[in-house]
Amino acid sequence: MKEDEFARNSKLVAIAQSLSEGDSTEKLLELIISEALSFANADAGSIYIRSDRETLHFECLVNRSLLLVRGGTSGVPVDIPDIPLSGEVDGQELHFEAAAACRNGETRLVQEGMSDRQQLYSGAKFYADLIGYEIVSALSIPLSVSDSRVIGVLQVLNAVDGEGQFGPFAEDMIPWIESLASLAAVAIYNRQRLDSHVAKHEQVAHQVQRRTLELETVIDDLQTRNARLQEENMIDGLTGVNNRLAFEDAFKIEWRRAERQGYKLSLLMFDIDHFKEVNDTFGHLAGDQCLRIVSHLIKSAFNRSADFVARYGGEEFVVLLPYLELDSAILCAERLRAIIEAYVIEYTGSEIRLTASVGVSCVQPSSDTDATQLIKLADKALYSAKDAGRNCVRSIAAQ
Structure with a gap:
C-alpha cells in the first residue's frame, strides 16, 4: 500500500x-x-x-x-x-x-x-x-x-x-x-x-512605438474628429437625413461638376400639406414622427448614389437629381407624392394621413447660368402646386 x-x-x-x-x-x-x-x-x-x-x-x-x-x-x-x-x-x-x-x-x-x-x-x-x-x-x-x-x-x-x-x-x-x-x-x-x-509588456512596447509617431497620430485624430463634427453638422438631428447646410455644399459641388461635364440637374422641392394642423391636432411629438417617416419614404424612393436628399427646413424637403431630365424628375416626384398620400401613419391609436405638394425644376448648368436659378424655379413650382390645391406636382424648366 x-x-x-x-x-x-x-x-x-x-x-x-x-x-x-x-x-x-x-x-x-x-x-x-x-x-x-x-x-x-x-x-x-x-x-x-x-x-x-x-x-x-x-x-x-x-x-x-x-x-x-x-x-x-x-x-x-x-x-x-x-x-x-x-x-x-x-x-x-x-x-x-x-x-x-x-x-x-x-x-x-x-x-x-x-x-x-x-x-x-x-x-x-x-x-x-x-x-x-x-x-x-x-x-x-x-x-x-x-x-x-x-x-x-x-x-x-x-x-x-x-x-x-x-x-x-x-x-x-x-x-x-x-x-x-x-x-x-x-x-x-x-x-x-x-x-x-x-501582454502588458507587448502593450508597453507598442506604446513606445506609438510615441515615435505621436504627432501624426494626434493630427490624424484631430482630422477624424473634425470630419465627424462636420458630418454631424451636416445631418438633421430629427430625421437623420442631410440638413440644409449639407445640401448647399453638395449643390455647389454638383453644379460645378455638371457644368464641366455637361449634364443636367433636376431638383424636387417637397412640402407636407397642412402640417400645422397635424401639430395642432395630434401634438408636436406626432409631428416629429411624421417628419421622420416622410424622410424615410423619400430616402427609400431615391437610392441612387448620386441622389441627394435633405431637409430644407420645417416640413420642407429637397432632392437633388443629377443626370435626370425634367420629364423623368416629374415622374419620380409623382411616384413619391402617391407613396406619401397612400401611407398611413399610426400614432398612439390614431391614424394620420399626409399629402405633399411638389415643385420640380431642371437646369443645364453653364457659366452663363446663375446656380440659384434651379432652387428658385423649384420653389416657384412648389408654390404653383400649393395654389393648384396642394397634393400635386408642378414643374418649371429653365428658359
Whole structure:
C-alpha cells in the first residue's frame, strides 16, 4: 500500500515538473487533461475555465477511445455554449455537475451514469449527442488556487477497468486526482498571470512605438474628429437625413461638376400639406414622427448614389437629381407624392394621413447660368402646386 502511495506521489512530482514547463496556455490545458487521464486511468476529460462570475467556458477536451482532441494546441475549436453557474436557464433549475463543482468549491462524483440535467451544455453532452458516447462515471474537480478562489473545473470521465470497460472511479484514487487538480490550478493560474504580464509588456512596447509617431497620430485624430463634427453638422438631428447646410455644399459641388461635364440637374422641392394642423391636432411629438417617416419614404424612393436628399427646413424637403431630365424628375416626384398620400401613419391609436405638394425644376448648368436659378424655379413650382390645391406636382424648366 505504501509502495502504491509512494509511486503515486512520485508521479505527482513528475506531473508538477511537466506542468511547469508548458510554454502556452493551450498546450498546458491539453497536458493537464492527458496527465489526469493517465493518472486516473480514465477515458476522457475536459477543462472549463471561469470566464466571469456567471459562466464556465469550455477550453479543451481529450477522448482516448474516440481519438478526439478539441481545443488545446492539437485540437480544432468546437462551439459549445458556456455553462451558467447559476444552475438555472430561463428560470428552470438544472444540475450542471461542472457548474456545481465550481460554485461550491467541492468535488462532484457520479458513479452510475450522468443524467442529461447533470451534463447539459457541457463538452460531454456535446459528444454524447453527436456520436452516442456513453458517460458511466464522472469526476468534476474545482481548480482552486491558494486563496480558495475557483478558476475553473477539471472533469474526468469514465474510469477504465482491467478489461477495458467503463466503470466507477476507485474511491481511494479520488484524493490523488484532487491533488493533481491542485497542481493544475496553480499551473493554469501562473500561466494566466504570465500571459497577462507578456501582454502588458507587448502593450508597453507598442506604446513606445506609438510615441515615435505621436504627432501624426494626434493630427490624424484631430482630422477624424473634425470630419465627424462636420458630418454631424451636416445631418438633421430629427430625421437623420442631410440638413440644409449639407445640401448647399453638395449643390455647389454638383453644379460645378455638371457644368464641366455637361449634364443636367433636376431638383424636387417637397412640402407636407397642412402640417400645422397635424401639430395642432395630434401634438408636436406626432409631428416629429411624421417628419421622420416622410424622410424615410423619400430616402427609400431615391437610392441612387448620386441622389441627394435633405431637409430644407420645417416640413420642407429637397432632392437633388443629377443626370435626370425634367420629364423623368416629374415622374419620380409623382411616384413619391402617391407613396406619401397612400401611407398611413399610426400614432398612439390614431391614424394620420399626409399629402405633399411638389415643385420640380431642371437646369443645364453653364457659366452663363446663375446656380440659384434651379432652387428658385423649384420653389416657384412648389408654390404653383400649393395654389393648384396642394397634393400635386408642378414643374418649371429653365428658359
